[in-house]
Amino acid sequence: MEKAEIPGWDISKISNQDQRTLKKLGLVKESSLIFPGDESFPRPPIGYRVTFIDHLVRGRSTPIHEFLRGLLFVYGIQLHQLTPNSILHISIFITLCECFLGTHPHWGLWKRIFYLRRNSSRNVAYNVGGMCICVRPDVDYFDVKFPDSVEGWRRRWLYIQEEYKNSQEYNIAPFDGAAEILRRRSWDAEATAEEKKATDALMKRIHQLQNTHGEELSENLDRAEKRTDELAVKLEQSEKAREKAEQDAAVVGALRRRLHNAENALSEKVSQQIERENAIIDRLETQNQRFVRRMGEDFTLHEGAEDRLLDTLSILELHGDLARTNISDARIAFKRLFPHFFPKQTQPEIFSELVQRFRGEEDPALVYRQENLKLGVEGTIALVAGSRQDVDWAKAGDPKGMNKEKWNTLVKAAKPHSKKILAFLGHKPAASASTAKPEVK
Incomplete structure (x- = not known):
């Protein structure tokens, strides 16, 4: 050998x-x-x-x-x-x-x-x-x-x-x-x-x-x-x-x-x-x-x-x-979402703490959506007020007399004008028209 x-x-x-x-x-x-x-x-x-x-x-x-x-x-x-x-x-x-x-x-x-x-x-x-x-x-x-x-x-x-x-x-x-x-x-x-x-x-x-x-x-x-x-x-x-x-x-x-x-x-x-x-x-x-x-x-x-x-x-x-791949992908996703859901908070460095911020009793996505809805309504009111039109805000803010059919008709009529408003606010709309409805809580 x-x-x-x-x-x-x-x-x-x-x-x-x-x-x-x-x-x-x-x-x-x-x-x-x-x-x-x-x-x-x-x-x-x-x-x-x-x-x-x-x-x-x-x-x-x-x-x-x-x-x-x-x-x-x-x-x-x-x-x-x-x-x-x-x-x-x-x-x-x-x-x-x-x-x-x-x-x-x-x-x-x-x-x-x-x-x-x-x-x-x-x-x-x-x-x-x-x-x-x-x-x-x-x-x-x-x-x-x-x-x-x-x-x-x-x-x-x-x-x-x-x-x-x-x-x-x-x-x-x-x-x-x-x-x-x-x-x-x-x-x-x-x-x-x-x-x-x-x-x-x-x-x-x-x-x-x-x-x-x-x-x-x-x-x-x-x-x-x-x-x-x-x-x-x-x-x-x-x-x-x-x-x-x-x-x-x-x-x-x-x-x-x-x-x-x-x-x-x-x-x-x-x-x-x-x-x-x-x-x-x-x-x-x-x-x-x-x-x-x-x-x-x-x-x-x-x-x-x-x-x-x-x-x-x-x-x-x-x-x-x-x-490791899934944890890495989850870390990236949470880090991208964190500044939007928690704009006034410091982002944790530890992954487990980052996850816990999204697992609170209150749904952060729902809070984020409602806040954006509130800002959208206030922005719309500001634009209407800036047009120098006389508006009865007490009636405009009361949706009790609104039915589904009338609501859909008004939304359809507003879409051509909403593009101008969005362009003024610097928003780039998606390729297809949005079908999301505001959420009232």
Whole structure:
């Protein structure tokens, strides 16, 4: 077997089980992946990037999020130098900011919570997975229990097609599998006094989320972690069986039949286990409805015989893009409407507070319409008074003697003259005539 050209890299060993897992999880399109052959060192084709199976299942996707691209630039590291647990930390932080705090991932908040350190043993300095994202020991943050190590993840590398957004200003540095890790002061840089002051409200909101949903999230993550460990054991068993088949070519046929029978038996056992867990999953889905409603979408928990995603994170990953788009569109719409409905009020910066202004007991659209109607009536009276015509305002302001037929006739007769009045007021009428009727309250 050919040795790796660069320390830390070896021939990629991605099993059929790994490929089926990617397809069942629906993380990426099959056409966007290239599984390497006997290459002992990554040489991605043009338009492709190097990634790992364990990075994908923990939230790494394309196009690469702008916060992750900025993080790699500030720390001066390559994507392959981050451990799977570090990728999961970044995915959780981005989701926390965009879906629960209502803001873009905040660099000052990140520095308050995390720092970067080397990942090495006593005798080995890693290149692949040589850097680790850690929570600062003096920070009260979500107690997310990650596995201490992910077995064999460095050998499960592949190529994924890169995608770009039109608004993307820059991309990550080209792949360099031999890039040396050089320490930077940014690794353990702390938030400045100004950044702490600017993020105090965000930290307070995180603590509120911890108090409200911390126990529930912890239970969900613990359950998902157990399922991930079980799946890791199964994947390891499958890998060992494949290696034995390569070493003993004489019994390949028999081994394949035995593996096939084992997979069928395992699938049947897992199906039975899923049925026993349905009641538990139903309770979890009920608890997660509060999170789903805040994102504005109804999601369904993805369950499979070999689902290795965390229960909560699978919902956020598969539907996070849609939720972020809807929230962004809603933010733009509310900001455009706010100055018209609340002209004398300061527009809130936080999205949740902006929404609450429109959810008052009194309908703001109705108030806005009635106010405009009042102004229109007063303007009409002013125009009539300016024409120097004698008008009995007591009779003109009394609609009791007005029937529907007479009203429609008067409105029809007024339309040719209303265009002149509207032009005087600087109004540009729509292409079709308005059929709206004044609302009298």
